[in-house]
Amino acid sequence: MSEKKYFTRMGDGSIIYMTAEEIWEDMRDGMDDAVDRGKIPPLSEEELQKIFDIVTMPGGVVGVNPMDAVVTTSDSGSDKIPTKCGIPISRDATAMIHERVLGCDSVDIGNPDYNYKTAKGIAKREAAMLRLALDKTTIPLYYGAMPNLGFYTKPDGPVDNWAELLPQGKIKEALAAQEEAVKHSVNDILFVAKQTYEVGADAIELDTSGAAGDADFLATLQACEKITKTYPDMPVIIGMSGEFILGMHGRLEYDGQRLAGLYPHKQVKLAEKAGASIFGPVVNTNCSKSFPWNIARVCTFIKATVEASNIPIHADVGMGVCGIPMCENVPADVVTRADKCLIEICRLDGL
Amino acid sequence: MTREEALKLAFDSVVECDEDMARKALAAGDDLGIAPLKLLTEGFGAGIKHLGDLFGRGEIFLPELIFSTEIMQLAAAAIEEKLGDTSTNAKGKMVIGTVEGDVHDIGKGIVAALVKSNGIEVFDLGREVPADVFIEKVKETGANFVGSSALLTSTMTVQKEIEKKLQEAGLRDQVKTMIGGAPVTKRWADRIGADRYCEDASDTVEYILAQLEN
Amino acid sequence: MEAAHSVASSMGGVRTTGDMVMRLQLSKKMRIDEAKRYVADKLGLTLEEICDVVTMSEIREERGFGLGHQEPCTESTMGMEAKFRIAEALDIRINSVERFKRHAGIK
Numbered sequence: 001m002s003e004k005k006y007f008t009r010m011g012d013g014s015i016i017y018m019t020a021e022e023i024w025e026d027m028r029d030g031m032d033d034a035v036d037r038g039k040i041p042p043l044s045e046e047e048l049q050k051i052f053d054i055v056t057m058p059g060g061v062v063g064v065n066p067m068d069a070v071v072t073t074s075d076s077g078s079d080k081i082p083t084k085c086g087i088p089i090s091r092d093a094t095a096m097i098h099e100r101v102l103g104c105d106s107v108d109i110g111n112p113d114y115n116y117k118t119a120k121g122i123a124k125r126e127a128a129m130l131r132l133a134l135d136k137t138t139i140p141l142y143y144g145a146m147p148n149l150g151f152y153t154k155p156d157g158p159v160d161n162w163a164e165l166l167p168q169g170k171i172k173e174a175l176a177a178q179e180e181a182v183k184h185s186v187n188d189i190l191f192v193a194k195q196t197y198e199v200g201a202d203a204i205e206l207d208t209s210g211a212a213g214d215a216d217f218l219a220t221l222q223a224c225e226k227i228t229k230t231y232p233d234m235p236v237i238i239g240m241s242g243e244f245i246l247g248m249h250g251r252l253e254y255d256g257q258r259l260a261g262l263y264p265h266k267q268v269k270l271a272e273k274a275g276a277s278i279f280g281p282v283v284n285t286n287c288s289k290s291f292p293w294n295i296a297r298v299c300t301f302i303k304a305t306v307e308a309s310n311i312p313i314h315a316d317v318g319m320g321v322c323g324i325p326m327c328e329n330v331p332a333d334v335v336t337r338a339d340k341c342l343i344e345i346c347r348l349d350g351l
Numbered sequence: 352m353t354r355e356e357a358l359k360l361a362f363d364s365v366v367e368c369d370e371d372m373a374r375k376a377l378a379a380g381d382d383l384g385i386a387p388l389k390l391l392t393e394g395f396g397a398g399i400k401h402l403g404d405l406f407g408r409g410e411i412f413l414p415e416l417i418f419s420t421e422i423m424q425l426a427a428a429a430i431e432e433k434l435g436d437t438s439t440n441a442k443g444k445m446v447i448g449t450v451e452g453d454v455h456d457i458g459k460g461i462v463a464a465l466v467k468s469n470g471i472e473v474f475d476l477g478r479e480v481p482a483d484v485f486i487e488k489v490k491e492t493g494a495n496f497v498g499s500s501a502l503l504t505s506t507m508t509v510q511k512e513i514e515k516k517l518q519e520a521g522l523r524d525q526v527k528t529m530i531g532g533a534p535v536t537k538r539w540a541d542r543i544g545a546d547r548y549c550e551d552a553s554d555t556v557e558y559i560l561a562q563l564e565n
Numbered sequence: 566m567e568a569a570h571s572v573a574s575s576m577g578g579v580r581t582t583g584d585m586v587m588r589l590q591l592s593k594k595m596r597i598d599e600a601k602r603y604v605a606d607k608l609g610l611t612l613e614e615i616c617d618v619v620t621m622s623e624i625r626e627e628r629g630f631g632l633g634h635q636e637p638c639t640e641s642t643m644g645m646e647a648k649f650r651i652a653e654a655l656d657i658r659i660n661s662v663e664r665f666k667r668h669a670g671i672k
Contacts, residue, residue, distance in 0.1 A: 012536035037408050063573040066616045070597055071587040072575045074567055100633040103571040105583035106591075134661040138631030138647045139584040140591060141661075156454055163460030167467060167475065169421060171414050200661030203591050212457050214412075233658055235591040247412020248457065261409035277594050287536040288550060312590040312597065318566065319534075326536050328504060330566050336573035343574055349590060349597040351570055 006056045009334055011287040011294055013325035020056070023292045027051055030289065030297035037244075038263040040304040043296070047345050051299060054340050055292050061336045064343050071105040071350045073278065073314050074098060075144050075207045075239055076114055083112045092133035099139045105350075108144030108205055109133055115148040117157065120188035123195040131199035142237065143196040144205035147189065147219045149212035152181040159184070162248065178215035178249045185219035186226065193227045197234045203277065204234060208241035210267075213248030214259040216241075217267075221254045221274040228275030238271045239280035239316055240264070243301065265304040272311050278350070281305045282316045287326050291334055295323040295341050303346040312349035315342055354383050361394025361426070366402060368418045370425065377429050387430040391470070395426040396560075399468045403553040406465075413461060420468035427470050443563050445496035446488045448476030450509035455502035458532065458552075462498060465552040471496070471559060482512040486520050494526065496559055498549070501532040510535070511543040527562055529555055579625065579633045582608070582615040585655060592657050607655050628654070 005017035018026070027048055035042050043051075054062065081087050081094045089097075091109050098107040109130045111119055119126055126143065134141055153161035159181045165174035193204050204227065209220035224236045245267065247260030255273050262270075264281035271279045283298040298315075302322070306313050320326035323338040342348045352360075357379040364372035373395070380390040402419050405411045447463050449456045456478040467473045474492055476484055485497060497517070501507045510530045517523040528545045540548035549555040576583030582604050589600035605615045608628075614620045625632055631647025632638065642650060645665055652659040666672070 012538040014538055061569070061572060067612055069574055069576045069581075069583075069616060071583050071590065071600075072567070072570055073587075080567075098567065099578055099584075102567045103575060103577040103580050103583075103633070104567055105576055105578045105587040131661075131664075134645070135665075136644045138644055138651070139578050140587050150455060150457055161456070163456045164475070164477070166413055166417055167460055167464040167473075169417060171417060175414065197660065198664070200659075200664035202588070202660055233592070233660060235594075237591075244409035246457070246461075247406075247409065247414075250412030250414045260412045263409070277591050286550070287538075287548070311594045312600075317570070324566075326534060327538075330569070332569040332572075335566060335569040339570060339574035347597075349600075350587075351574065 008055060008291045009325060009331065011285045011289050011291070011325055013327035013331060013334075016290060018290065018292070020052075023052060023055060024048075026290050026293040027296035030293035030295070031300045034297045034300035038265065038301055038304060040263075040265060040300060043300055043303065043345070047299070047303075048296065050345055051292070051296055051341050054337050054344070055295065057337070060333045062340050063336060064340055068343060070343055070348055073205070073237060073280070073350060074104050074107045075205060075280075075318075076108065076110050079110055079112050079114065091129050092136055095133040095137050095141060099137050104139065106140040106142065106202070108142050110144040114144075114207070115146045115151055116185065116188045116192055117148065117151045119143075119145045119192045123192045126192070127195040127199045130196055130201055134200050140202035142203035142205050143192065143201050144207050144237075145192070146208045146211060147185050147206060147216055147223070148208070149178070149181045149185055149216040149219060152184050153177070157181070157184070166248070175249050175251070178213070178252075182215050182219045182222065185216075186223045189219070189223035190226055190230070193223075193231065193234065197231045201234065203237055205237040205239060207239040209238055210245050211241035213246040214252045215249050217245050217259050218252045218254055221270055224271070224274040224276050235277035236275060237278045237280065237314075238274075238276045240267060240282040243283045264301055265308040268305055268309045268311070268313070272309065276311060278312045278314050279309060280314045280316045282321045283323075285320050285323060285326055291323060291325075291337070295338055298323045298338070299341055299345045302342055302348065306346050306348060314350035315346070315348055317342065317351045352379050352383065354385055357383055357385060358390065358394040358397075361390055362398040362401070364426075365395050365398030365419050365422050368415070368422055370422060373422050373426055377426065387433050391427060391430050395423055396469060399423050399465075400553070400556065403465050403556060406461075407551050407553050413464065416468070417464060420464065423468050423470070443471035443496070443559060444474070444492055444494040445471050445498055445559065446474045446476065446485060446492065446494040447498040447500070448480035448485060449478035449500045449502075450506050450513075451479055451481040452509065453501055453503055453506040454478050455532075456500070458502070459498075459500040462500070462531065462549075462552045462555050465556050466559060469556050469560065482509055482516050485513050486516045486522065489517070489522055489526060490520070496529065496562075497526050498529045498531065498555065501530075501535060504534045507532070507534055507539065510539075510545065514544045529558060531555065576616060577618060579631050580618045581621045585630075585651060588651070588655065588657060588659070604655065630654070
C-alpha cells in the first residue's frame with residue numbers, strides 16, 4: 001500500500017503532495033535555515049508538531065478559535081479594489097467595504113503610486129480623501145506608502161543612482177548618494193505626516209521599509225522618530241520589505257547599531273527605539289521550496305521577533321512573504337494555515 | 352607551499368580584499384604549475400562565490416563585495432595576460448536590464464555586480480528597458496546570456512515579450528534567458544519559456560558558470 | 566486575501582471589537598492580550614463576549630459603537646458619531662474625533 005500523501009503547495013503556489021516524512025524533513029530544514037541565518041533559537045518539537053498538524057489538516061480553510069483571533073492592518077488596502085480588481089470606486093468607498101464587507105480591523109488610504117515621493121506632491125489631496133473616509137468609517141484609518149528610496153535617483157529624482165555607481169566601483173559617490181536620498185525621503189514623509197495628522201489620521205504607515213537597502217530603513221527610522229516627536233499622538237506603523245536589511249551602503253547606523261544585515265528580531269528593537277507603535281516583520285517566501293519548509297522557517301523568525309519585541313507585531317502575511325505563495329490570486333488553504341501557525345505558535349499580535 | 356595552500360591564498364585574497372595576497376597567490380600558482388584557469392575558478396572565483404553567499408545572507412554588504420570584485424579583476428587581468436588572450440572571459444557575455452515600465456534596479460544592480468565579479472562581461476542596460484533594446488544589444492555584443500528583472504506584476508509581461516522577440520530575431524538558440532524580481536517565479540519562467548528563474552544574485556552566477564562549464 | 570484572513574483569524578473589526586483592540590495597539594502600543602483585556606474591562610464584558618459577533622452586534626447597537634450594517638438599524642450611530650462614543654468608553658483620544666470637535670466648534 002502506498003504511503004499517505006498530503007495536499008500542500010510550493011512557494012509559487014503549485015500544488016504538490018508530500019508524505020509525512022517529507023513534510024517533517026522540510027519543516028526541520030526550513031527551521032534550521034532560519035536558526036542558522038538569524039542566530040535565533042529553534043522551535044520546540046511540540047511547536048513543530050503543531051505546524052505539521054496545521055499543514056496536514058483536512059479542508060480548504062482552517063481557522064483559530066474566536067478568542068484567539070487577532071487584529072489586522074491592511075496595507076495598500078484602499079488600492080486593491082479599484083486598481084487590482086478594476087472596480088472603479090473611490091477610496092473612501094473601499095475603506096467602507098473593508099470595514100463592512102471584509103471585516104477588517106483597520107485599513108490604509110494610499111495612492112496607487114504607492115510611495116511618499118509621489119504622495120508629497122499631492123499630500124493635501126490625499127489628506128482630503130483620508131478625511132472623507134474618516135468621517136464615514138468607524139475602524140482606524142491611516143495613510144500608507146513606501147519610502148522607496150530608489151525613486152529619488154536620477155532620472156526620476158535628484159540624486160545619482162547608486163545601483164549604477166556601485167558596479168562601476170564608485171563607492172564613495174554611491175554612499176554619498178544614498179545619504180542624500182535619506183534626507184529627501186525623511187522630509188517628504190514628514191510633510192505627508194503633517195497633512196494627514198491634521199485631518200485626523202489614526203496613524204501613518206511606512207510600508208516596505210528597507211526595500212532599497214539600509215539607507216531606506218534609516219529613512220524610515222529617522223522619519224518615525226521625527227513624526228512621534230512632532231505629533232506624539234500620531235502612531236507610526238513600520239512594515240518591512242525583506243527579511244534582512246540589504247547592505248547597499250553597509251556603514252549606516254541608527255542608535256549606534258549598524259543597519260545592514262539585521263534580521264527581524266533585531267530590526268524591531270530599532271523600530272521601538274524610533275517610537276513605532278506596530279512593527280510588521282517580513283520573512284521571504286522561497287518559491288522553490290514547499291509550504292511546510294517556508295512556514296517552519298517563518299515561524300522560527302517571527303517567534304523570535306515576537307519574543308524580542310515590546311510593541312505589537314503584525315507579521316506581513318501577503319503575497320510572497322511569511323509563507324504565502326508568490327501568485328496573484330492567493331489560495332485560501334495556504335493563507336489560513338499560515339495565519340493559524342503564526343497566531344498559535346508565535347503568539348502574534350496581528351497580521 | 353602546496354597547491355591547496357596556493358588555492359586557499361587566492362580564495363583568502365578575495366575574501367579579505369588583499370592585493371598583496373592576490374599577487375602572492377598568482378606567483379605561487381606560477382611556481383607550483385597550477386593551471387591559470389584552475390587558479391581563477393577554484394581559488395579567486397571560489398572566494399567571490401563565498402562572498403556572494405555571505406551577501407545573500409546579509410553577513411557582508413555590497414560595497415565590500417565591490418572591493419573584492421577589484422581583486423578578482425586584478426587576478427583575471429593577470430591570468431589573461433599569461434594566457435595571451437581573453438579566453439577567461441570570452442565565453443561569458445551577459446545583457447541585463449530592468450524591464451520597460453519598471454524603475455526598480457537595486458536587485459538588478461547587485462546581480463550585475465556579482466556576475467561581473469565572476470569574470471563575465473556584463474552589458475547593463477539600466478532600467479525601463481524595452482524588449483527591443485535587449486534584442487539589439489544581444490545582436491550587437493553576441494551575448495550568450497540575457498537577464499531581465501521585474502519588480503511589479505504589471506511589468507513582468509515584458510519578460511514574455513523578450514522571449515518572443517528573441518525567437519522572432521532568430522537569436523533564441525544563441526542565448527540562455529534568466530528572469531528575476533520579486534513577483535517572478537519558476538512557474539512564470541516555465542510559462543513564458545525562459546531558461547531559468549533565478550532566486551537571487553548567487554543563483555544567477557551559479558547558473559551562468561554551470562552553463563559555461565557545459 | 567483580506568477575506569481569507571478575516572475568516573481564519575481576524576477579530577472582524579466592527580463585527581466584534583476588533584477596531585477597538587486595534588486602537589489600543591496603535592495608541593498605547595498594547596500587545597494583543599493586554600489590548601483585549603483593556604477593552605473587555607472598559608466595556609464591562611468578558612473576553613469571550615468581546616470576541617463574539619452575535620453578542621457584540623447587539624452591544625454595539627445598544628451603546629452606539631458603530632456597526633458594519635445599517636439595515637434594519639438605520640438610526641444607529643455610525644462612523645464619526647460612533648467614534649465619539651468609542652473614545653469616551655475606552656478613555657482614549659481619537660485624532661479624527663478631536664479634529665471634528667475643533668472644526669465643529671464643540672468643546
